[in-house]
Structure formats: C-alpha cells, structure tokens
Amino acid sequence: VFAKRARQSANLMANSSLPCLVFEYGDKRPTMLYGAADGAQRPCEIDVLLTKQNWVSAHGWVLARDPDTSATFLWDPRDPEHGRVALPSLAQAPAMGSDCVLSGDPTGPDGCTVVLTEPEESVLWYCHVGSTAPTWVRHEYDLGGKLVVIKEFRCWQKGHILGLTPYDGKFYYPIHHSKYGVLEFSPEPTLSTVKTKGIKLTFPPSDEDSVHSYYFLLDLDGKLHMVSIFFSDFDMHTIIDVAVYKMGFARSRSVRVSNIGGRAILASIMSSSAAWCPANKFRLRPNTLYWLSPFDKRLHMYDIGSNKEVVHECESTTSELSRPPFWLVSAHHPGPIE
16 A cells, blocks of 8 residues: 555656645645646645655755654655655654755765754754764754733743755844844854845835735855745735845845746745745746735735736635645755756
C-alpha cells in the first residue's frame, strides 16, 4: 500500500501540480491540494504530508519528522519517494507553526544549516547538515520585549524572530523598515542588527484615509528583497499595490524594482516567509504575486508591473482547517533563472 502511495505521489508531482496550496482539515475529510496553475483541487496522496509532521521552507525542501520514531529528514516535493536527505532524530517536536529555513542546498558539498523558529516563543532549533556529527540543538534567545497595554489589560510581550530569510551566508528578519535582525552561525548562533537608509514607500492614490501593509523578505538573484503588499481597508480585502525593493545596507539605499523577471512569488499572511519559482516552467503568470488572503479566502494574482489583479476562489478555504494553508513548491536554489 505504501509503495503504491509513493508511486502515486511521484506521479502527482510530475503531473504539473506544483506549486500548490495544501489544505489540511481537522476532521475526516481528506487533505486537498489546490494547483496554482490550473486551479484544480486534488486529494493529497503524499505519504509524507499525511503521516509525518512537516515544516515547509521557501526553497521548496520540506522538513519532516516521524512522530513514532522521532526520525527527521528533508524531502523534495518533486520526488517524494527518493528525494530525501536524512537528518538526526529530534526527540521533542517544535511547534507546528514554526518557520523552517535553509541556508543553502542540503545536497551540496558544503551542506547547509536548517533552522526552525517557533512562532510564539523565543526559541529556535538548528542542525548543521553535512557536518561531522550533525545534531539538533534547541537554543533560547533574548530579544527583550515590550509592555502591551489595552485598556485595563497589561502584558509583557517578549520579542521573537519572525520572517527569517537566508541571504549571503546569514539569516535576516525584519524589525521595521529601516532595521533588520541578523542570525549567523560560527557554529553557535549569534544575533545582531543592521540598519538601512529606509524605504520610501510609494503606492497609487487611494480614497481611504489610511493604508495598511504586510511585508516579508525574499532572496532573488542572490540579493535580499523586501515585498510589501498595500491594502486600502482594515479588512485587507483590496490590494492597491505590491512593491518589491532590493535591499541596501550600509551606505546603499534600498531601490524599488518594477520587474522580477520570469518569476512568480507565492505568499500568504498565514506564514511569515514566502517562496518563488520560475513562472513559465510551472505555467504561472510571470512578474506576479500569488497571494492567499485569509480575509476573503481567495487567491489573488497581482501583476507587479501593471498593478492589475485577478482573483480566484479557493473552495477549500471555506471550511475549518486544522492548520493554516501553506505553499508547496519545487525545490530550487536562489539565483538567476536559467
């Protein structure tokens, strides 16, 4: 049965279902895949997604953990049956909402570092793949915090890492538009900050009194970029602009770019990281942001150059889910499209 399911999984991935959104339900309904290219919904037959705990990375590789044996491995959605990299066992499972990032190609000669950051705790997990004796390490960090006051309610909120993105041998995460956190390993983790000259935010005029935004970091062509999605209402139903900035540090100023080449960016506010893939190869719209909105439960496709938007319904999002939907993409390496 498992061999048959594995062959079905490999065939499914080969049949142009990537990239896709994964919808998992809290009842007996089957996990569903929503294809970004054709809008088709398919029952998920990928054994790793159905029987293992998993955390998806922006590079496409997925970290999986067997809840029965504590064994962990990375797997490539293009080849769920054979595309695996074995990792050490992990006795304690990180929170399911944790972000997973890789510093590079786990199959390369130098290996890579796999990092998991927990969503509500000042905790990260890491493993140096390819080292002499790789092991999982749990690391607690301290970013300080702030006092949150809402009427009579008071709460001290500890700072934690969100939106960790690999770039130039380090990991970056946004603090605000002109300040970013930096995580690096040597081989123990160290945290620091770096400032930029800031970003001049520009967007089409709106009749609304205020504009709201959601932003995340992304590695394109080996350069760190920030993507900002601007909304014209508090419900965040209407996108008025998507701006992509090539980040500048030290004396260099961040610059807005109007073209990301033959790429499609795949994002969701339910996750603090985003992915991209070659658009033509996967029959997607080039220079376009694919954005799953949790507010209207639809897939928005926004052309970054023309500021035009197409919206598709995702029927699966109308039902209760056991976890936020996430993108499954083909494993790839940051850099120019060949």
